[in-house]
Amino acid sequence: MNGALYTGRIEELGIAFHYAVTTDMANEAVLRHECDPVAAHLLVRAMTAALLVAASGDENDRINVRWAYEGRVRTVLVDAGGDGTVRGMISPTVLDDVADVAALYGEQGSLQVVRSRRGTVTASGTVDACFMDVVDDLAAFLCMSDQVESGLAVLVAFSDNPERPVHVARGLLLQALPGCDLERFQRVRERLSDEEVRARLSRITEPDNLFEDILRGLTCEETDAPQWTMGEAGSPVFRCACGPDKLGPALRCLSYAERMDIVQKKEDIAIRCHFCNERYVLTVDDCIRAWNEKG
Numbered sequence: 001m002n003g004a005l006y007t008g009r010i011e012e013l014g015i016a017f018h019y020a021v022t023t024d025m026a027n028e029a030v031l032r033h034e035c036d037p038v039a040a041h042l043l044v045r046a047m048t049a050a051l052l053v054a055a056s057g058d059e060n061d062r063i064n065v066r067w068a069y070e071g072r073v074r075t076v077l078v079d080a081g082g083d084g085t086v087r088g089m090i091s092p093t094v095l096d097d098v099a100d101v102a103a104l105y106g107e108q109g110s111l112q113v114v115r116s117r118r119g120t121v122t123a124s125g126t127v128d129a130c131f132m133d134v135v136d137d138l139a140a141f142l143c144m145s146d147q148v149e150s151g152l153a154v155l156v157a158f159s160d161n162p163e164r165p166v167h168v169a170r171g172l173l174l175q176a177l178p179g180c181d182l183e184r185f186q187r188v189r190e191r192l193s194d195e196e197v198r199a200r201l202s203r204i205t206e207p208d209n210l211f212e213d214i215l216r217g218l219t220c221e222e223t224d225a226p227q228w229t230m231g232e233a234g235s236p237v238f239r240c241a242c243g244p245d246k247l248g249p250a251l252r253c254l255s256y257a258e259r260m261d262i263v264q265k266k267e268d269i270a271i272r273c274h275f276c277n278e279r280y281v282l283t284v285d286d287c288i289r290a291w292n293e294k295g
Helices: 023-033 037-055 101-105 134-144 182-193 195-201 210-219 248-252 256-265 284-292
Strands: 004-010 015-021 061-069 075-081 085-091 109-117 120-128 150-158 166-176 229-232 269-272 279-282
Touching: 004 037, 004 210, 015 037, 015 210, 023 037, 023 085, 023 166, 037 061, 037 075, 037 085, 037 134, 037 150, 037 166, 061 134, 109 134, 120 134, 134 150, 150 182, 150 195, 166 182, 166 195, 182 195, 182 210, 195 210, 248 284, 256 284, 279 284
Parallel strands: none
Antiparallel strands: 004 015, 004 229, 015 166, 061 075, 061 109, 075 085, 109 120, 150 166, 269 279
8 A cells, every 4th residue: 555544533532633644645746856865754644644644634735744844954844725635845955974863953943834725824833853863953943832632653664675675665644533532632742752662663564463563562551452432544655746837826826027038039938836836937928928928
């Protein structure tokens, strides 16, 4: 299984969960942006985590998450929907020369989250990135800003195949439901860091009972036989909203001098989408048509 998104509940414990296998999506993102292994690891973890958060809402909801750090990694930006669609970028895409985690993230950072439904912003907030980790910082945002006790874990394993560098990517989001015993929830959340649970999340193979094994590993101290309800919430897919017909606003942002320079040179211009790295080539006539359109 290379792509799946599930959402459900463990009623006995009052815990909602969202589980994703994002291997196909991860490979497309890494290849599109030509990431080295370090950048690929960060980008895949960020995209999977954001997708899990988006899955906790309605299929018409979207979440836009921007991580900004002062270290070598400057920005990670992800846009994800409750329907399973996700796109993202990281800057820079080459980070394998970083000596340690401290140099990677730096000393300070911030996390901004914008939620929308059918194109209308419904909520936004910004917090300090206290944990200097894309997954942990997003989990902290959910706890602090949304005030929903949450736990996040995303595991990525790589292969030596350059055409499919991500062997497997999986993630799990736990959230306390109203009335949940928060002491029990904390014990379950702490087990997300257990070596045994993380080993199951990062297994190369995916037997039919893998998710059951993961849940049992998480809840073994709380119940002998966890009972849960679960349903599909779409299939994770890398999908960008860009296209030649979407470039008009960018072209209309050019100054008069820049426009005249394009016309005088009579050369095609290229615009690259930061989200998906797609490159669009426009002729001078294309540009003139866009400038004549109403914004």
